[in-house]
Amino acid sequence: MHNEHHMQTALSASLWLALPFLAALLLYAWAAFHSSRRYSSWPLFRTLLWIGGILCSLAAVIGPLAEKAHMNFIAHMAGHLLLGMLAPLFMVLAAPITLILRTLPVEQARRVSRLLQSRLLRFAIDPITAFVLNIGGLWLLYTTSLYAHMQENVLIHMFVHFHVFLAGYVFFSSILCIDPAPHRRSFHFRAAVLILALAGHSILSKFLYAHPPAGVSSAQAEMGSMLMYYGGDAVDLILVILFCAQWFHAARPRKSASSKTVQL
Amino acid sequence: MAVQSKEDRRSSHFPRRNLWSGFLFGIGFVAFFDEAVFHQLLHWHHFYDKSTTSAGLVSDGFFHAFSWFATVGGLFLFADLRRRKGLLLKKWIGGVLLGAGIFQLYDGTVQHKLMRLHQIRYVENVWIYDLVWNTTAVLIMVIGAALAFRTKKGGRNAQ
Numbered sequence: 543m544h545n546e547h548h549m550q551t552a553l554s555a556s557l558w559l560a561l562p563f564l565a566a567l568l569l570y571a572w573a574a575f576h577s578s579r580r581y582s583s584w585p586l587f588r589t590l591l592w593i594g595g596i597l598c599s600l601a602a603v604i605g606p607l608a609e610k611a612h613m614n615f616i617a618h619m620a621g622h623l624l625l626g627m628l629a630p631l632f633m634v635l636a637a638p639i640t641l642i643l644r645t646l647p648v649e650q651a652r653r654v655s656r657l658l659q660s661r662l663l664r665f666a667i668d669p670i671t672a673f674v675l676n677i678g679g680l681w682l683l684y685t686t687s688l689y690a691h692m693q694e695n696v697l698i699h700m701f702v703h704f705h706v707f708l709a710g711y712v713f714f715s716s717i718l719c720i721d722p723a724p725h726r727r728s729f730h731f732r733a734a735v736l737i738l739a740l741a742g743h744s745i746l747s748k749f750l751y752a753h754p755p756a757g758v759s760s761a762q763a764e765m766g767s768m769l770m771y772y773g774g775d776a777v778d779l780i781l782v783i784l785f786c787a788q789w790f791h792a793a794r795p796r797k798s799a800s801s802k803t804v805q806l
Numbered sequence: 807m808a809v810q811s812k813e814d815r816r817s818s819h820f821p822r823r824n825l826w827s828g829f830l831f832g833i834g835f836v837a838f839f840d841e842a843v844f845h846q847l848l849h850w851h852h853f854y855d856k857s858t859t860s861a862g863l864v865s866d867g868f869f870h871a872f873s874w875f876a877t878v879g880g881l882f883l884f885a886d887l888r889r890r891k892g893l894l895l896k897k898w899i900g901g902v903l904l905g906a907g908i909f910q911l912y913d914g915t916v917q918h919k920l921m922r923l924h925q926i927r928y929v930e931n932v933w934i935y936d937l938v939w940n941t942t943a944v945l946i947m948v949i950g951a952a953l954a955f956r957t958k959k960g961g962r963n964a965q
Contacts, residue, residue: 738871739871741864741872744866744870744871745864748853
């Protein structure tokens with residue numbers, strides 16, 4: 543009886559977690575279609591990246607992997623890699639802010655870009671803030687009792703999952719700068735933060751190998767932490783290549799001062 | 807980095823940039839080699855050996871992150887030198903060996919011994935492995951330094 547009740551709350555939590563992603567999928571598709579008819583057509587690869595990102599997120603929050611993640615640390619870590627790294631990477635590459643700005647009427651688009659320039663948002667999307675929220679959040683989750691609480695309490699569960707996704711998204715977007723961002727940091731600065739984040743991630747995964755979170759067996763912690771380490775490396779390799787390719791494009795020798803925009 | 811282009815065009819910077827590009831790639835390459843051969847293929851190194859100090863864990867994390875970035879970054883710098891026709895191959899290879907040697911020596915002395923971040927292999931007489939490891943590191947370093955700092959003249963001609 544108790545178990546059944548638990549299953550039901552878990553299922554509704556999954557649904558609540560999945561809904562924003564489904565809404566984001568529909569909105570993006572609508573905006574891509576709509577603005578393609580009014581202006582030039584919105585690149586198909588960006589739409590595909592957005593769909594890919596949404597599918598990665600959904601796989602982490604609803605369905606068999608999400609269910610298994612309640613009991614199994616390895617499944618949890620696979621979901622974490624999907625929700626916190628792969629999905630944000632794909633979705634940043636899909637340039638949603640650019641799409642919003644070209645879909646909205648001029649007046650409203652101006653309001654959005656003013657919002658992006660506000661001091662609060664500028665602080666929130668700075669690479670350093672994003673790094674602290676992202677890596678700091680992970681340290682809190684796995685080295686305190688938060689991980690055990692997350693498995694018990696539905697609200698904490700939902701909060702942690704949204705946080706993992708959002709922190710990942712803000713971090714990747716602050717490093718790659720695909721969408722227009724006011725006061726973009728220099729390549730050197732972003733490279734330093736990227737290395738810092740990579741280091742924080744790999745130190746934490748080795749730490750978890752020897753210090754499992756409460757309620758996780760050491761065998762699962764060992765497998766899970768190695769998945770975190772090597773999976774993180776794989777996604778970070780893509781991030782580093784994209785980042786360096788942006789530098790390579792921006793630093794190209796130019797005869798005339800032509801366009802400065804970075805396109806990827 | 808993006809706004810340096812005026813400075814970049816001055817070819818006097820090329821020798822130093824060749825050295826840096828090679829150096830970064832060398833660090834990255836040796837770290838990658840270490841991971842692929844000693845961790846994955848031979849299984850000599852352990853992912854985490856419980857006698858590691860916390861300083862060892864932090865040092866390993868930073869070197870891992872830096873070398874992962876440096877492998878890719880060094881190659882992009884290499885491509886940049888090529889498109890600017892400023893590549894000095896000997897100097898670059900010298901840089902690679904220098905970076906590889908210095909990193910291997912640091913790994914073999916400070917990380918393995920001082921911080922006890924895993925051993926080369928879990929056998930008796932590990933000192934033989936340590937000796938071979940560190941001697942190789944010094945040799946690579948010396949060859950790298952010789953290549954990197956003897957090519958000034960040849961480099962100028964090659965441009």
